Each structure stands twice: as C-alpha cells, then as structure tokens.
Amino acid sequence: MISLSAALGIALVELGLALTPGPNMIYLVSRSISQGWRAGMMSLAGTAVGFVVYMTMANVGLAAVFIVVPWLFIALKVLGAVYLLWLAYKTLRPGGTSMFETNELPRDSFGKLFRMGLVTNLLNPKVAILYLAIIPQFINPAAGSVVAQGFQLGAIQIAVGVAVNGAIIIAAGSIAAFLQRRPRWTRWQKWVTGSLLGAIGVKLALDAPAPATG
Numbered sequence: 001m002i003s004l005s006a007a008l009g010i011a012l013v014e015l016g017l018a019l020t021p022g023p024n025m026i027y028l029v030s031r032s033i034s035q036g037w038r039a040g041m042m043s044l045a046g047t048a049v050g051f052v053v054y055m056t057m058a059n060v061g062l063a064a065v066f067i068v069v070p071w072l073f074i075a076l077k078v079l080g081a082v083y084l085l086w087l088a089y090k091t092l093r094p095g096g097t098s099m100f101e102t103n104e105l106p107r108d109s110f111g112k113l114f115r116m117g118l119v120t121n122l123l124n125p126k127v128a129i130l131y132l133a134i135i136p137q138f139i140n141p142a143a144g145s146v147v148a149q150g151f152q153l154g155a156i157q158i159a160v161g162v163a164v165n166g167a168i169i170i171a172a173g174s175i176a177a178f179l180q181r182r183p184r185w186t187r188w189q190k191w192v193t194g195s196l197l198g199a200i201g202v203k204l205a206l207d208a209p210a211p212a213t214g
Helices: 004-018 023-035 037-068 071-092 110-122 125-138 146-181 183-206
Strands: none
Touching: 004 125, 004 146, 023 037, 023 110, 023 125, 023 146, 037 110, 037 125, 037 146, 071 183, 125 146
16 A cells, blocks of 8 residues: 555646646646637546556556666666656746637547547656656565555545646636736745745755665
8 A cells, every 4th residue: 555645646747737837737728718618628537547547557567667777767766856857947947837828729529639639648657657656766676566655655646646637627618717817826836835835855866775676
C-alpha cells in the first residue's frame, strides 16, 4: 500500500501539472470554448483513456526494467525533478503562457473528439515524463509490490487530473472572459502554479530514495 504522504504528493504534482498550460489543457479548453462543454468532456474522456494506457504500460514495463537496470530509477528521478523545475520557470518567466490563451478549433463529431483527446494525450511529453520519471519517485519498494503502488498512484493522478480538467472545461468560457477583464488574476494563477511546481521539483531533487528493485 502507498503511504499518505505519497498519495498527497502525487495529488499535488498532478494538480500543478493540470494547471500548467500544455497540449492537453490547451486543447481541452480551446475545444470547450469553441464547441461547448459537452465537446470538452468527450475530449476529456479520450484523455482519460490515454492516462490509463500510459499507467498500464509504465507500471508493467518499469517494474522489470528497474530490476535489470537499478540506476535508471535515479536517472529518472533527476529527469523528473528537472522537468518540474523547467515547467515552473516556463510558467513564472515574463511572457509565460496562460492555460486560457486558446486557439479557435472547427466543430468535430463526438467520435473524433474522443480520438483527438486520446491522441493528444498519448503524444503529450508531459504525460510520458509524469509516468516514467515522476510517479516512480513516490514508490517505496519496502511498502510492497512496486506494480501495485504504481497503479494506486496512477489512479490518484487520473482522478485528480480528470476532476480538475472537468471543472475547468465546464467553466472555461466564463473563466476566460473573467481573466481577459482582470489580467492581474492571470498573473496570480501563473505564480501559484509555478511556485507549486518549483517547490515540488526542489523537494524531489533533494530526496534520495533507493531504486525500486522489486
């Protein structure tokens, strides 16, 4: 079983990532503003399936890889921390993008919306790094099966990601209009998100867990 600190840790990581502009968020918000919240939700359903695909592939594959190449765990740990710090810098730097700076999209069928959400997520480097370099850092080999912990942490990540994205999709139009009228709130959102990612990145960089070998 995973610890409470691991569960809270991955929940905070996913919260920060969900609030950081990336391929998934920009597509979902753009779709919601262009075609309505139902279209955004259908796209989110495809995104959720993409998370499950990544979770399954990463947990089944990494458990075997870490046994054969234990030092790879430390390398992925460093990669994950550096990536979070880079996202924090990208968010906090002058001229950093906001998740509600969207693109106009044509209207698509629900089937295509689902497929596009799935493909966008599967091709999202943020999700790949999340499952390959960040989630493994919250796994404690002494706490039991590495694979079981990976699936538990992945389930928490998916639950938080879907909940946050779903709420943003429903309110996307109103939030975008609100932020356009109040640019100070956009800066506040960037600073909160960037600071959260930076703090987690520093913590992961300073922690030194043993490689997950069983």
